[in-house]
Amino acid sequence: MKKTDKKIEKQIIQTLTEVCDRLLEQYPGFAWLTHTVNFNAFPTSLKVVCIFENDAQLTDLVLNKEDVYIQNLIIHQLQQQGIKLQTKQIVFDSETRCEAQHNGNWAKRLK
Template identity: 30%
Template sequence: MPSPKRKYSGTERELIRTLTLACETAKSEIVGFQWLTHEVDYECFPQSLRVTWMFDSEAHKAHALAGSDKARMLALTLAAFDEVGISVSSIAEHVAFAVEQPARGRRGQGH
């Protein structure tokens, strides 16, 4: 029996592709949005799947979550999941928002 990681390798590749498209779209639309990442335990898929949207500051994150940007990020995440065929009961349970922490001893963003 194949390992869960091997079983879902195609899903993982497609998810990365669709989330990359969501990320690029959001960068042009949402002030302060920097990047997103996802984590998943394929032993408990799709319940464990979580996408984290990263911002450059608490102020930008708060502004985005207080307005229509939050709904946009949820919609982009849901569209990415749908394109891959991942079905979840509540997209909000699979999305988190955070602020990028600068690396220690480094000046500026360097990106």
């Protein structure tokens, strides 16, 4: 990883940590978030995954259009760091889906 990539990665982590803390306070059932990125294809390769505890919480989130708020929050916060992201690069998932489909192995699921 190049020095500039490390700097960008640090910015992403710091920004997403702040977003995560905010979401933990605002949304019951929100568990955590993570990201994947290939710096050879940055920023289009950046993907942010927001994980909730179960599908019911995720369904409620979408029905109440809170997913749009979360997407806009992430996009805005990263944009302040000069990182452009599109809504299609932010996805929502749940612990129960990962458990059912990948036996709880997030590393495998995120590949």
